[in-house]
Each structure stands twice: as structure tokens, then as C-alpha cells.
Amino acid sequence: MDFLLTEEQLMLKEMVEKFAKDKILPVASENERNHLFPTEIIKEAGELGLMGVAYPTEYGGAGMDFVSYFLAVEAVSRYCASTGVIISAHSSLVCDPIFNFGTEEQKQKYLPGLLSGQKIGSFSLTESGAGSDAGATKTTAKFVDGRWLLNGSKIFATNGKEADVFILLASTEPEKKTRGVTAFIVEKDTPGYSIGKVERKLGIRSSSTAEIVLENVELPAENMLGELNQGFKISMITLDGGRLGIASQALGIARASLEDSVKYSKERYQFDQPIANFQAIQWMLADMKTEYDAAWLLTYRASLMKDKKMNYSAAAAMAKLKSSEVAMDAARKAIQIHGGYGYTEDFNVERYYRDAKITEIYEGTSEIQRLVIARDLLK
Ligand SMILES: Cc1cc2nc3c(=O)[nH]c(=O)nc-3n(C[C@H](O)[C@H](O)[C@H](O)COP(=O)(O)OP(=O)(O)OC[C@H]3O[C@@H](n4cnc5c(N)ncnc54)[C@H](O)[C@@H]3O)c2cc1C
Structure with missing residues (x-):
């Protein structure tokens, strides 16, 4: 199907295939069996532009397109599906919403670190009672004295154990159900924020899947992502x-x-x-x-x-x-x-x-x- 691809897309595909075969494959099975996150590989992937394939260079991305992104994730996953999902969750679920819905200040603050792979992102929507019914979120965010106060817990966050930046969904007006949910950006060292249970899984064991616990986590107003109740x-x-x-x-x-x-x-x-x-x-x-x-x-x-x-x-x-x-x-x-x-x-x-x-x-x-x-x- 290469005839459908541009010169640039073909070059990227070849480059990622070589990187994944030479660097990821030799350690993939061992890491997976031992539940080891591939820290060094992700660092190298960042240097190659793979943590921000489809985002503009002005924010530190590789300036390519989403066809290239698909080719890159496919090539990495050919050799290690754990590494594939680490990149995918980071790019699609964290970089993408910040790029699409963030203010210019949020983009300047978070995207360069994320797109270069120096920082890792994680997205937290799922809760114990809110899986397919993702709008049933019980985690709350209340605006008190000019700051957001978050309480609750999330489960199954890919990259949860290693991430620096989290996109997290919380209920701001519970009576409005899905129309009362808001997105927030949370940094890992925020007081009251902690990692709970890290899952032992059937597969993709090199990627972490973690519970996120929020106990009176205070966020400045500017950490809301997008508009109120649009989460x-x-x-x-x-x-x-x-x-x-x-x-x-x-x-x-x-x-x-x-x-x-x-x-x-x-x-x-x-x-x-x-x-x-x-x-x-x-x-x-x-x-x-x-x-x-x-x-x-x-x-x-x-x-x-x-x-x-x-x-x-x-x-x-x-x-x-x-x-x-x-x-x-x-x-x-x-x-x-x-x-x-x-x-x-x-x-x-x-x-x-x-x-x-x-x-x-x-x-x-x-x-x-x-x-x-x-x-x-x-x-
Ligand atoms: C390894 C791993 C990584 C994950 N990473 C993330 C992450 O990074 N961030 C995040 O927020 N979440 C993440 N998740 C959560 C994941 O998206 C959910 O597990 C998934 O959406 C299903 O929700 P559930 O597990 O609650 O299943 P349930 O919703 O309880 O579903 C159970 C069964 O019921 C079926 N079902 C439910 N509703 C309907 C319906 N309306 N019609 C027909 N069938 C239905 C389902 O298809 C399924 O077969 C991850 C999960 C795992 C296991």
C-alpha cells in the first residue's frame, strides 16, 4: 500500500521500522515479562520526534500529519505493542486535547516538554463505576476561593505511574451528568495527588496502568482545559x-x-x-x-x-x-x-x-x- 504514501511518510515509516527493530525488539519480550517501562526507549523515541509526530514544530512537534502518526505507531507496535500504547496514549490522549482545546499559555507551558518526550502524559477518564458509561464520573471538582478542589479516584490510567502531566475529567455540576463534566490538567507533584494500585495485566505489561487518587487536590483556575462543563x-x-x-x-x-x-x-x-x-x-x-x-x-x-x-x-x-x-x-x-x-x-x-x-x-x-x-x- 506504499503507493498511497508521500515520500516524507515513506521515509518516516522506514526510519521508525529500523529504530523499532534495532532498539525495541531486542528488549521487548524481556521488558514485557518483567513489567518494565522502557524509559530509555521512550527517551530515544522523543529524540526522533515520535512523541509528537503530528504537531507543529513551533511547539516542539515533528510537524508531520496523522497518516505519519498512524504509520509510526504501527511500526513501533509491530515490535512492541506496549511501547506502541505508551506513545499512543501520550500523543492522542494528552498532546492532542492540549493542542486542540488548550489556551496559548497552556500550549506554551506543556507542549514543548510533552512533544519532545521529556515529559510523559496520561489521560484519566475511567473510574471504577464509569467505564463504557464514561459520563458517570464521581470524581468532583469544586471552585472554592478562586481555586479548583478535586476529590475522587480514577482507574486504569495508561502511563499513570510514569507520567508528569495528566488530563483528568471531573464532575463540576453532577446534576447535569455528561453536560456537567470538565477537563483539567494536573501535574504529578501536586499535593493530594497520588498513584494507587498499579495493575498486573494479561499483556502490554511494559506499559503501566494505574489508579489515580485525588484528595483535596488544589488547582489554579488556569488548569481547567477547555470550557467549563465541556469535558x-x-x-x-x-x-x-x-x-x-x-x-x-x-x-x-x-x-x-x-x-x-x-x-x-x-x-x-x-x-x-x-x-x-x-x-x-x-x-x-x-x-x-x-x-x-x-x-x-x-x-x-x-x-x-x-x-x-x-x-x-x-x-x-x-x-x-x-x-x-x-x-x-x-x-x-x-x-x-x-x-x-x-x-x-x-x-x-x-x-x-x-x-x-x-x-x-x-x-x-x-x-x-x-x-x-x-x-x-x-x-
Ligand atoms: C490496560 C488498560 C489500559 C487503559 N487505559 C486507559 C486510559 O489511559 N485512560 C482511561 O481513562 N481509561 C483507560 N482504560 C479503561 C478502558 O477504556 C475501559 O476499561 C473500557 O472503556 C471498558 O470499560 P469497563 O472496563 O468499565 O467495562 P464495562 O463498561 O463494564 O463493560 C463490560 C462489558 O459490557 C459491555 N457494555 C457496556 N456498555 C454497553 C452498551 N451500552 N452496549 C453494549 N455493551 C456494553 C462492554 O462492551 C463490555 O463487554 C484502560 C483499560 C485497560 C484494561
């Missing part, structure tokens, strides 16, 4: 972009599953011939490739629509829905093709299988993506 809308717009990131991550896992399976099926001999000779294996490979290409094209379309400032909400939901299901299916087939060895830690396919599952859950489950697509159809 739910900001979150939904932000998640459209986030879904592009997760679709790209899922594509990386699907491609990893396919490429490793092609290689293995040529090398593994049974019945005096490579297993690639068996039609049963060939059909699995053919289906994996066809589904990958279909998902890639959907994600390319959604990224291009974002670049063209079109309404891409349903397109992003389709890209994420398709890519995540393709990743899960490709990883399952990859283990099948690797036989018993695929079930062991000697091959990477067991990691792909564990990593793939989350792409069907976060930033809106597959059921929620179908709901978004159907709503768009029936409006």
Missing part, C-alpha cells in the same frame, strides 16, 4: 483520535503475527516438507494478509480524514473495531501455525496473543465502537 465533549473528540492510535497498535500486532508466521512456516519441516506447503497453512496466511490490508486501509482512511479536518468519528470507530478484531484473529492463527512452540515463551507469538486482546477493550470496547458506527448510520 465530556472534549473526551469524546479526544477518543476519536485515540482510536486511530489503537487501530495502529492493533495493526502492528497483526503484521507481527503474519510476518512471524510466514517465516516460521517456511522454516518448520513436518512430513519432509515445510509446513508452508500445506494448504491449511496457506489459507490461514492468505486470510491474515487480506484482513490486515482491509484494516490498514480503514485506518489509513480515518487518519487521512483527520488530516483533512473531516468528521472522522465513525471512520475511527470502524478502523479500531476492524483492526482490533484482525489483530486478535491473526495472533490466534500465528500460535496455531507455530504449533506447540507458539505456546511457549521461545517465540514472540504468545506475546502478540496476550497483547492483542486489550485492543478490543480500551478506548471503547468493540461493542461501543459498533454503537458509535450504528448511531452515525441511523442519525
Whole structure:
């Protein structure tokens, strides 16, 4: 599909592929098994511009577009899906809303550090009682004596343990429900702000997933992001972009599953011939490739629509829905093709299988993506 890409996009793709293969792959499985956040890799990714691909150079970004962002997250996730989501959550869920909804002062204050990767971002919408029903937030923000006072707790914040800057959603007028939610920017050292439980997970273990506890956290008025009571809308717009990131991550896992399976099926001999000779294996490979290409094209379309400032909400939901299901299916087939060895830690396919599952859950489950697509159809 390279014929769809510009010279600049192709160069970026090649550069990220090389970086990920040379620097990330050698440590990916070990880090993942040991729940280790790849601090050095993220620093290097920042130096290469990967923590701010699609944002203007005047704020410290790489000045490229969202098609390039999709290619970068896909290439990183091909080798390590944990690193892919660290970059995706940071860029799509933190840099994007600050760039889109921040005041000029907020952009000047936060974007240079975030886009260069010197600071890490985390986005906190989910609560124990507010998952798919994201508007059911119980965390409150009250304006008292010219300052915001935040109380409550959030769960499942990607990058939560390492982040310096958090975007956090709190209820400012609970009786208004989703119309009474506001977004805030919180810095990690703010008194009353702490990290609670850090989850042990099935996959993407190099990325942290943390609880955030807020006990009388005081914020200056200027830390409100966007307008009062517009937080739910900001979150939904932000998640459209986030879904592009997760679709790209899922594509990386699907491609990893396919490429490793092609290689293995040529090398593994049974019945005096490579297993690639068996039609049963060939059909699995053919289906994996066809589904990958279909998902890639959907994600390319959604990224291009974002670049063209079109309404891409349903397109992003389709890209994420398709890519995540393709990743899960490709990883399952990859283990099948690797036989018993695929079930062991000697091959990477067991990691792909564990990593793939989350792409069907976060930033809106597959059921929620179908709901978004159907709503768009029936409006
Ligand atoms: C590893 C990880 C990282 C995450 N990172 C972040 C992050 O950075 N920031 C953040 O804010 N959140 C994050 N999340 C939270 C994630 O987005 C939610 O877990 C997800 O949206 C689902 O919410 P839930 O877990 O409460 O499931 P629930 O909403 O309880 O859903 C349970 C089941 O019910 C189904 N369901 C719910 N409502 C409907 C409906 N209306 N129609 C049909 N089916 C429905 C769901 O599809 C699912 O199958 C993360 C989660 C994980 C596990």
C-alpha cells in the first residue's frame, strides 16, 4: 500500500521500522515479562520526534500529519505493542486535547516538554463505576476561593505511574451528568495527588496502568482545559483520535503475527516438507494478509480524514473495531501455525496473543465502537 504514501511518510515509516527493530525488539519480550517501562526507549523515541509526530514544530512537534502518526505507531507496535500504547496514549490522549482545546499559555507551558518526550502524559477518564458509561464520573471538582478542589479516584490510567502531566475529567455540576463534566490538567507533584494500585495485566505489561487518587487536590483556575462543563465533549473528540492510535497498535500486532508466521512456516519441516506447503497453512496466511490490508486501509482512511479536518468519528470507530478484531484473529492463527512452540515463551507469538486482546477493550470496547458506527448510520 506504499503507493498511497508521500515520500516524507515513506521515509518516516522506514526510519521508525529500523529504530523499532534495532532498539525495541531486542528488549521487548524481556521488558514485557518483567513489567518494565522502557524509559530509555521512550527517551530515544522523543529524540526522533515520535512523541509528537503530528504537531507543529513551533511547539516542539515533528510537524508531520496523522497518516505519519498512524504509520509510526504501527511500526513501533509491530515490535512492541506496549511501547506502541505508551506513545499512543501520550500523543492522542494528552498532546492532542492540549493542542486542540488548550489556551496559548497552556500550549506554551506543556507542549514543548510533552512533544519532545521529556515529559510523559496520561489521560484519566475511567473510574471504577464509569467505564463504557464514561459520563458517570464521581470524581468532583469544586471552585472554592478562586481555586479548583478535586476529590475522587480514577482507574486504569495508561502511563499513570510514569507520567508528569495528566488530563483528568471531573464532575463540576453532577446534576447535569455528561453536560456537567470538565477537563483539567494536573501535574504529578501536586499535593493530594497520588498513584494507587498499579495493575498486573494479561499483556502490554511494559506499559503501566494505574489508579489515580485525588484528595483535596488544589488547582489554579488556569488548569481547567477547555470550557467549563465541556469535558465530556472534549473526551469524546479526544477518543476519536485515540482510536486511530489503537487501530495502529492493533495493526502492528497483526503484521507481527503474519510476518512471524510466514517465516516460521517456511522454516518448520513436518512430513519432509515445510509446513508452508500445506494448504491449511496457506489459507490461514492468505486470510491474515487480506484482513490486515482491509484494516490498514480503514485506518489509513480515518487518519487521512483527520488530516483533512473531516468528521472522522465513525471512520475511527470502524478502523479500531476492524483492526482490533484482525489483530486478535491473526495472533490466534500465528500460535496455531507455530504449533506447540507458539505456546511457549521461545517465540514472540504468545506475546502478540496476550497483547492483542486489550485492543478490543480500551478506548471503547468493540461493542461501543459498533454503537458509535450504528448511531452515525441511523442519525
Ligand atoms: C490496560 C488498560 C489500559 C487503559 N487505559 C486507559 C486510559 O489511559 N485512560 C482511561 O481513562 N481509561 C483507560 N482504560 C479503561 C478502558 O477504556 C475501559 O476499561 C473500557 O472503556 C471498558 O470499560 P469497563 O472496563 O468499565 O467495562 P464495562 O463498561 O463494564 O463493560 C463490560 C462489558 O459490557 C459491555 N457494555 C457496556 N456498555 C454497553 C452498551 N451500552 N452496549 C453494549 N455493551 C456494553 C462492554 O462492551 C463490555 O463487554 C484502560 C483499560 C485497560 C484494561
